[in-house]
Amino acid sequence: MQPLLLPVTLEFLITATWMVLGFIGVLFISALVLPGLERRGYPLPNGQTKDYKLYGMTFFFLLHIALGIATFGFGISLAPIVHHFWSLFIVANVLAILWSLALYLYGKRNGPVLKSETGHDHPLPGWVKDLWFGNELNPTWLGVDLKMFMYQPSLLGVYLIVISFAYAQFERHGAITPQMWCFVGFWFAYLFMHYVNQEFMLSTWDITDENFGFMLVWGDLVYLPFLYSLPGFWIIDETTPFSTLQWALLTAFFLIALTLCFQANWQKERFKRDPQAKIWGKPAKTIGGKLLISGWWGIGRKLNYTGEVGVYLSFALCAGLSHWQPYLLPLSLLLLLTQRATRDDRKCRAKYGPLWEEYCRRAKFRMIPFVY
Numbered sequence: 001m002q003p004l005l006l007p008v009t010l011e012f013l014i015t016a017t018w019m020v021l022g023f024i025g026v027l028f029i030s031a032l033v034l035p036g037l038e039r040r041g042y043p044l045p046n047g048q049t050k051d052y053k054l055y056g057m058t059f060f061f062l063l064h065i066a067l068g069i070a071t072f073g074f075g076i077s078l079a080p081i082v083h084h085f086w087s088l089f090i091v092a093n094v095l096a097i098l099w100s101l102a103l104y105l106y107g108k109r110n111g112p113v114l115k116s117e118t119g120h121d122h123p124l125p126g127w128v129k130d131l132w133f134g135n136e137l138n139p140t141w142l143g144v145d146l147k148m149f150m151y152q153p154s155l156l157g158v159y160l161i162v163i164s165f166a167y168a169q170f171e172r173h174g175a176i177t178p179q180m181w182c183f184v185g186f187w188f189a190y191l192f193m194h195y196v197n198q199e200f201m202l203s204t205w206d207i208t209d210e211n212f213g214f215m216l217v218w219g220d221l222v223y224l225p226f227l228y229s230l231p232g233f234w235i236i237d238e239t240t241p242f243s244t245l246q247w248a249l250l251t252a253f254f255l256i257a258l259t260l261c262f263q264a265n266w267q268k269e270r271f272k273r274d275p276q277a278k279i280w281g282k283p284a285k286t287i288g289g290k291l292l293i294s295g296w297w298g299i300g301r302k303l304n305y306t307g308e309v310g311v312y313l314s315f316a317l318c319a320g321l322s323h324w325q326p327y328l329l330p331l332s333l334l335l336l337l338t339q340r341a342t343r344d345d346r347k348c349r350a351k352y353g354p355l356w357e358e359y360c361r362r363a364k365f366r367m368i369p370f371v372y
């Protein structure tokens with residue numbers, strides 16, 4: 001059997017560079033020319049608003065058409081993505097460093113640059129903070145908001161790696177196991193839910209408050225695609241198929257977590273757009289007209305995060321229980337989101353003052369009842 005992972009050589013690094021740059025280049029050109037939803041963002045720290053073109057669903061749809069034609073029309077396999085995993089990983093890291101340096105220099109250009117200071121009260125030298133967190137909130141190039149754009153190579157990138165595990169499994173074992181179908185299907189459902197109401201992203205912390213620097217660029221280009229696809233390595237050669245009961249229970253758990261995650265996100269988004277919006281069939285209840293306490297937001301302050309960790313636990317569970325490594329994925333997300341919840345809490349306490357204190361009294365926990 002051919003080895004799954006090819007070694008890192010100069011030749012393969014060049015191949016990987018073409019793959020990464022070609023992928024991002026095609027997406028960037030598509031962002032310029034393809035239609036998307038036109039939506040106004042939420043007030044930025046300077047009180048102004050920004051208009052966005054949201055093209056994620058268009059990309060997601062076209063990606064499936066392109067994959068169908070490539071696979072069934074031309075017999076093209078995505079397995080080389082897995083074979084070149086390490087070369088792609090190295091290229092993505094180098095690109096993240098170069099891109100962050102370019103953004104740092106771009107942010108220093110003459111002219112007005114909107115920068116967020118929210119949550120950046122670290123005792124670090126200014127230039128380190130500027131490189132790490134970024135020195136511009138919404139860098140825009142050729143009319144494309146770069147922070148919003150980078151979600152596409154990130155999300156579609158992880159999806160391509162996940163699908164490529166299925167292609168590679170088929171090549172190695174002549175079949176695709178139910179757990180591999182679950183892994184790919186869960187990712188499809190998660191991304192579909194993300195894209196079907198992609199406006200919700202506009203009210204998220206990254207878009208409204210986070211500058212675009214190394215932290216987000218590396219997260220988009222490296223952390224998300226390469227870490228989040230990791231369980232695939234422990235699914236690919238597991239040829240004993242899940243029983244019907246196993247995959248049915250796993251799918252039920254996944255759907256509950258997915259519903260919690262997206263319903264919570266969409267409830268907040270609906271409320272931000274229209275404070276009179278109905279949540280679970282009743283008019284939204286608020287604190288001071290600003291903080292939603294209906295729906296999931298009246299139970300816990302970060303149940304969208306809880307649902308998201310549940311979704312990632314489902315990805316790991318596709319690899320079964322005999323290996324610990326796939327569980328690094330939900331564990332790392334749990335650490336990331338608990339740290340983020342603490343930062344967001346600090347931001348909201350400073351922004352909403354007594355209203356936030358009142359909210360914390362009503363919705364007592366963030367993610368896990370009695371624990372956190």
Ligand code: NDP
Nearest residue numbers: 203204205206261265290291292293297304305308344351
């Ligand atoms: P939230 O969507 O929870 O946004 C937090 C902001 O929402 C707060 O800063 C505040 O902003 C507002 N807010 C908080 N509570 C209330 C309330 N009760 N009523 C009204 N507004 C409120 O967090 P994120 O942006 O971090 O996350 C969005 C999604 O992205 C989540 O599902 C999360 O799990 C996911 N995510 C996924 C990651 C991954 O790697 N998979 C990484 C990070 C996030 P304001 O000041 O505008 O009111």
